[in-house]
Amino acid sequence: MNSQSPIGLFDSGLGGLSIWKELHALLPNEQTIYLADNKNAPYGEKSKDEIISFSIKNTEYLITKGCKIIVVACNTATTNAIKILRENYDVPFIGIEPAIKPAALQSKTHKIGVLATKGTLSSELFISTSNQFRDSKDFVEVVGTGLVQLIEEGRINETEELLRNYLAPMIKADVDNIVLGCSHYPFLIPIIKKIIPEHINIIDSGIAVAKQTKNILEQNGLLLAQPKITENYFYTNANLLLLTQFLTQNEVKTNKVFFEEF
Numbered sequence: 001m002n003s004q005s006p007i008g009l010f011d012s013g014l015g016g017l018s019i020w021k022e023l024h025a026l027l028p029n030e031q032t033i034y035l036a037d038n039k040n041a042p043y044g045e046k047s048k049d050e051i052i053s054f055s056i057k058n059t060e061y062l063i064t065k066g067c068k069i070i071v072v073a074c075n076t077a078t079t080n081a082i083k084i085l086r087e088n089y090d091v092p093f094i095g096i097e098p099a100i101k102p103a104a105l106q107s108k109t110h111k112i113g114v115l116a117t118k119g120t121l122s123s124e125l126f127i128s129t130s131n132q133f134r135d136s137k138d139f140v141e142v143v144g145t146g147l148v149q150l151i152e153e154g155r156i157n158e159t160e161e162l163l164r165n166y167l168a169p170m171i172k173a174d175v176d177n178i179v180l181g182c183s184h185y186p187f188l189i190p191i192i193k194k195i196i197p198e199h200i201n202i203i204d205s206g207i208a209v210a211k212q213t214k215n216i217l218e219q220n221g222l223l224l225a226q227p228k229i230t231e232n233y234f235y236t237n238a239n240l241l242l243l244t245q246f247l248t249q250n251e252v253k254t255n256k257v258f259f260e261e262f
Helices: 017-026 048-064 077-090 099-108 124-131 147-154 158-172 187-197 204-220 240-251
Strands: 006-011 032-036 069-072 111-116 138-143 176-179 201-203 235-236 256-259
Touching: 006 048, 017 204, 032 048, 032 187, 048 069, 069 077, 069 204, 077 124, 099 111, 099 124, 099 176, 099 201, 111 158, 124 187, 138 158, 138 235, 147 158, 147 187, 158 187, 176 187, 187 201, 235 240, 240 256
Parallel strands: 006 032, 006 069, 032 235, 111 138, 111 176, 176 201, 235 256
Antiparallel strands: none
């Protein structure tokens, strides 16, 4: 493992590509390997043991590919499994969790909306993080049932009715920040903006994750020192055509896409 080795990312499916885009924008010369576990998506409705099992499998696959750092580009996998991954594998891990702290610090109405999966909202990490602010802030937590499935099936335009239902209690409660607690949800931001008042701020973790990845690479002497021509590899274990179409629609141009069992 050295600076020439790739950065690995995994998610239950396509959502982590929102993290990949921010990472690639910040570190365009780094080679990446993205793992989409579409076969088992969504993780948010799985048990904790299943999520841990999937996360271990994904991690070991990326380690066999020689990855120098692994980004757990999935809120549910981070909040349920990253502690175990860090305890068992000798590679740096970057997690993604709902951006509760920045939302709490920015909020003027002291009311914060959180749109996330059931697996994230019920996790120990989310509960402990949000509990730090519950004395001074009210949280309106909503499970985004069905959203991940629609995104995974390439039916983003069909999410508006669900989003209106999920966002309604947040708007009614006068939240001024909405935290997107699933890496799939940033792809819904254009639709969300149509529904919520202009003064409500939408917070996702993509840029922060990219910056933290860069910081950890620097600290470990693993940041690529010299620019080079790199290729980015994307793997799926379910639907190669959908992944290819999704990459094209989101203007991810420098890629090699593969179907592989893992």
